[in-house]
Amino acid sequence: MAEFPDNERRDDPDARSAEYDRLLHKRKGMSGSQFAGIGIQFALSVVLFAFAGVWIDKKLGTSPLFVLVLVLGGAGLGFWSMIRKAK
Numbered sequence: 323m324a325e326f327p328d329n330e331r332r333d334d335p336d337a338r339s340a341e342y343d344r345l346l347h348k349r350k351g352m353s354g355s356q357f358a359g360i361g362i363q364f365a366l367s368v369v370l371f372a373f374a375g376v377w378i379d380k381k382l383g384t385s386p387l388f389v390l391v392l393v394l395g396g397a398g399l400g401f402w403s404m405i406r407k408a409k
Contacts, residue, residue, distance in 0.1 A: 352408070360407055364400035384385025 375389035382388070
């Protein structure tokens with residue numbers, strides 16, 4: 323538990339609130355919404371590249387060639403983006 327000066331009581335709600343605010347602003351790193359955004363961006367890049375691969379395969383008559391290539395490319399770009407944002 324947090325240490326309070328001797329002249330403050332631990333029951334004091336103002337002191338507890340001030341300690342909570344101090345610890346909250348001291349926290350470093352990424353928030354949960356930033357992690358969620360990274361995950362959504364990764365998923366969207368893979369899905370969009372997959373749909374583009376299906377479209378190109380239908381136009382050119384090649385079966386799974388462009389789907390596989392673009393899904394792997396989308397996953398690679400998604401991972402690269404995740405690593406770049408996580409730093």
